[in-house]
Amino acid sequence: MPSKEYRQRLIEELVENEFISTQAEIAEHLGKRGIKVTQATISRDVNELRLVRLPAGNGQHRYRSTPLAAQEDVVGELKQRFRLFVRDVDRGDNLIVINTDEGHASGIAYVIDKLDREEIVGTLAGQNTILVIVRSEEMAQEILEEFEALFE
Amino acid sequence: MPSKEYRQRLIEELVENEFISTQAEIAEHLGKRGIKVTQATISRDVNELRLVRLPAGNGQHRYRSTPLAAQEDVVGELKQRFRLFVRDVDRGDNLIVINTDEGHASGIAYVIDKLDREEIVGTLAGQNTILVIVRSEEMAQEILEEFEALFE
DNA sequence: CCTTGCTCGGCATATTTATTCAGTTTAGCC
DNA sequence: GGCTAAACTGAATAAATATGCCGAGCAAGG
Numbered sequence: 001m002p003s004k005e006y007r008q009r010l011i012e013e014l015v016e017n018e019f020i021s022t023q024a025e026i027a028e029h030l031g032k033r034g035i036k037v038t039q040a041t042i043s044r045d046v047n048e049l050r051l052v053r054l055p056a057g058n059g060q061h062r063y064r065s066t067p068l069a070a071q072e073d074v075v076g077e078l079k080q081r082f083r084l085f086v087r088d089v090d091r092g093d094n095l096i097v098i099n100t101d102e103g104h105a106s107g108i109a110y111v112i113d114k115l116d117r118e119e120i121v122g123t124l125a126g127q128n129t130i131l132v133i134v135r136s137e138e139m140a141q142e143i144l145e146e147f148e149a150l151f152e
Numbered sequence: 153m154p155s156k157e158y159r160q161r162l163i164e165e166l167v168e169n170e171f172i173s174t175q176a177e178i179a180e181h182l183g184k185r186g187i188k189v190t191q192a193t194i195s196r197d198v199n200e201l202r203l204v205r206l207p208a209g210n211g212q213h214r215y216r217s218t219p220l221a222a223q224e225d226v227v228g229e230l231k232q233r234f235r236l237f238v239r240d241v242d243r244g245d246n247l248i249v250i251n252t253d254e255g256h257a258s259g260i261a262y263v264i265d266k267l268d269r270e271e272i273v274g275t276l277a278g279q280n281t282i283l284v285i286v287r288s289e290e291m292a293q294e295i296l297e298e299f300e301a302l303f304e
Numbered sequence: 305c306c307t308t309g310c311t312c313g314g315c316a317t318a319t320t321t322a323t324t325c326a327g328t329t330t331a332g333c334c
Numbered sequence: 335g336g337c338t339a340a341a342c343t344g345a346a347t348a349a350a351t352a353t354g355c356c357g358a359g360c361a362a363g364g
Contacts, residue, residue: 004312022350041313043352047207053351054218055199059322066206076209106265106275113258113277123258124276124285125265133276156342174320190344195322205321211352 007035008045009084009101015051015063026063050080078111082150089147094140096132096147105130119143159187160197167203167215178215230263234302241299246292248284248299257282271295 007030014020014029023042030037050066066077085104090097100108109125112132119139124131134140159182166172166181175194182189202218237256242249252260261277264284271291276283286292 024350038314039351040315040353043350044313047211047352048209050207050209052204052206054204055202057200057202059199061322106262109265110258110262113261122276122278122283124274124283126274131274131276176320191321192323192345193343195320196343199322205351213352 004045005084007037008049010035011042011045011051012049012065012084015065020063021053021061074111074114078108078115079150081108081111082147086151089144091140091144094134094137096134096140096144098130098132098147100128100130102128104128117143156197159189160201162187163194163197163203164201164217167217172215173205173213226263226266230260230267231302233260233263234299238303241296243292243296246286246289248286248292248296250282250284250299252280252282256280269295 010030010033011026014026018029020026020029023039023046026042026046027037027039030042046063051063052066053061054064055061081104085101085108086098087101088099090099098105098108105128106125109123109130109132112120112123112130119135120143121133121135124133132140132143134143162182162185163178166178170181172178172181175191175198178194178198179189179191182194198215203215204218205213206216207213233256237253237260238250239253240251242251250257250260257280258277261275261282264272264275264282271287272295273285273287276285284292284295286295
């Protein structure tokens with residue numbers, strides 16, 4: 001039984017890649033992939049994912065994932081993205097390596113940058129890997145533990 | 153008679169400074185300031201201003217102005233940011249170094265990642281410096297020239 | 305096995321938002 | 335002025351979204 005979490009991943013992916021303007025459409029798309037849910041459930045998902053219905057200006061609308069700039073809570077945002085998209089976190093010396101679902105690396109790296117942590121020199125993002133460069137090995141270990149805590 | 157434009161300015165200001173969750177509330181606030189309009193008009197304003205109803209996660213909602221992060225036109229976005237915030241671009245071997253105004257590095261690096269260019273391995277952003285790692289020296293030269301063209 | 309307490313999701317409906325239609329105002333332009 | 339086209343808006347309503355309530359399923363503890 002594909003869980004709620006899996007469904008929400010699909011929804012994120014859907015709104016990223018298709019022009020979706022109503023929740024009914026989301027339900028329809030999911031239906032094609034074998035997931036049968038009602039609009040009510042989508043509404044709750046949209047709420048939890050903090051998706052947003054962005055007016056195109058011409059009277060059309062498109063669902064989008066929350067633009068970070070509108071977020072108050074960067075840590076909360078990071079936590080959410082970790083839970084949804086991060087597969088693994090590891091460390092070597094003063095480098096932390098984060099493995100994510102395909103295509104999500106730069107988005108998450110951006111949020112990490114926004115944390116604005118003194119200990120972090122910078123981030124390097126590829127397709128599904130983020131390299132976080134920390135000033136010292138000790139600091140890296142601390143940051144690593146913080147990141148791991150985000151999964152809870 | 154305060155025009156539509158004035159009303160829309162007030163709306164922008166309202167959603168920035170108050171926790172507003174419905175269009176009816178906006179109409180109410182405006183009413184207190186002597187502007188009497190119906191929800192229908194607010195709906196049209198919201199559309200033109202591209203405001204967004206952001207779920208707070210706990211079941212509450214708040215209207216917010218649309219951050220540029222939801223832009224479709226990545227190249228246009230990059231061009232704008234280059235003109236505004238980039239001070240210098242240079243290259244060494246397969247590395248491009250971009251010098252920006254303080255604090256803008258990670259934002260611009262994020263946009264560069266969004267370009268999704270095959271030649272670019274990844275970006276590393278500090279406070280005011282971006283390192284763009286390119287697959288080969290030749291590719292780096294080409295990308296460099298593209299970046300320089302963004303200033304024109 | 306039986307509770308209790310949770311999470312999840314459907315159904316029905318309340319709430320909120322978008323749009324249609326029509327009336328009014330505004331801005332040219334002769 | 336008078337005429338026309340476009341911009342603007344309210345009232346009513348359609349469309350879309352959020353939510354109260356309930357039942358199903360599941361896990362922990364007794």
